[in-house]
Amino acid sequence: MIYPSKIEITLAIKGPSVLACGAWLKNTICLTKNDSAYLSPLIGDLSNAEARYQFDKTVLHMCKKYSVQPEIITHDLHPDFYSTQFAELFAQQYQIPVLAVQHHHAHIAAICAEHQLIEPVLGLVLDGVGLGLDSTLWGGELLRVDGTRFDRLGHLTTLALPGGDRAAQQPWRMAAAALAKLNCWDEIYLRFADQPAVKTVVAMLASNFNCPQTSSMGRLFDAAAGLLNIALIQSHEAQAAMQLQQLAQNHGEVSALPQGYSITEDNNLDFMPLLMALLECQNSRNGISYAAALFHATVIAGLAEWIETAARQHNISRLAIGGGCFHNSLLRNGLKQRLTQSPFKLMSSQQLQPDDSAIALGQAWVALLSIHR
DSSP states (O other): OOOOSOEEEEEEEEESOEEEOOOSSSBOOEEEEEEEEEEOOOOBOTTSHHHHHHHHHHHHHHHHHTTOOOSEEEEESOTTOHHHHHHHHHHHHHTOOEEEEOHHHHHHHHHHHHTTOOSOEEEEEEEEEEEOTTSSEEEEEEEEEETTEEEEEEEBOOEEOTTTTHHHHOHHHHHHHHHHHTTOHHHHHHHSTTOTTHHHHHHHHHHTOSOOEEOOHHHHHHHHHHHTTSOSSOSSTTHHHHHHHHHHHHHOOOOOOTTSOEEOTTSOEEOHHHHHHHHHHTTSTTHHHHHHHHHHHHHHHHHHHHHHHHHHHHTOOEEEEESGGGGOHHHHHHHHHHTTTSSSEEEOOSSSOSSGGGHHHHHHHHHHHHHHO
C-alpha cells in the first residue's frame, strides 16, 4: 500500500488549532489551522526509538512550517502509547487542554472529516485492536457516531487472546481460543501439537489466565487462518489475513453459509458457527481455498445483515466504514456490493488509507467539534 507524503484536507468548520498525536501503529500527526487539516507523512510503529525521534521532530517541523501554536492537543485512550504520553507532557508544558479520543470513534470521525459531515452516522470499524471505553480490547464495532459522542451499538462476539499481544503474532493461539470456546479442547492438541507452548496456552485458556477478551475482526481472521493451518506464526502484520484473502480470491465466489452467524439479543454478531464449520472444511474435498472463500462470504453476509438491521432501528441514512481490515478488497468490495440496495449512503476513506494512519485526523476532528459546540 502507498501512503502519500503529506495530505491537506479542507474541513467543514473552523476553529482553534489542534495537534492530534495519532495511534501506535502506522502513526501520523495531524495539525489544524482555520478550516484546514494537515497530515504528516507516515511515521510508522512507535515501538522503536527512531520512530519516536521522528515523531518529535515531525511535531516541531509542522508547527514551524504552518506557523501554528496548538491550542488543544489530542491522543488515543491507551495510556501506554508514546503518542499519549507525548500529548500529556506537551499539554502540561504549554498549558493547553488535552483530549483523549477512543480509537474506533476516531476511525469514523476521520471519514466524517474527509466528507465534511457533521450529521450522525452509523459506523462499522473492523481492525486489529483499540482500547475501548470499558478498558477492554475492541476491534469489530458497530457505532452510532454524532460528532463528539458515540454509542457502541454492538460488537463481534469476543474471543480470548491467550498471552495477550503474542496472540496477534501467532494465529494458532487465536485458533486455540476459538476451539476452547467451541469446547473442542482435544482439537487444540491434535492440531497444534508441534507448537512448544500448546500446553501452556491450553492451561491459560482453561483458567482464563492472561487471556483478555477482544471483539477484533483482525483476530477473527487470525483464528480462521489458524484453524485452516495458514501462517500459524506471522512474520509481519496481517500476514495470515492476507494469505486467507488470497486463497479465497483464487477459489472464486461461493455462497455464504446460511447458519454461519447469528445476531444476539444484545446486538452482537457471532461467527462461532462459521469457525466450527471451518473445522470440517479443512478435510473436505473442496479444501482450504474453498474454506477461505466461505469464510469471506459468510462474514460479508453477517456484516450486511447486522448493518441493515441497525440502520433501520436507529433511522440512520449514512454508513461509514473504516479500520485496517478494509485493506482487504474482497471484504470491502463484497460488503459494498451487498449494501448497494440499501437505502443509506455508504462512505469510506478517500484521500486516506482506512487503517490507523487516519486516526490523527479523526482525533483532530473530534477535538474541533468539542470546541465548536
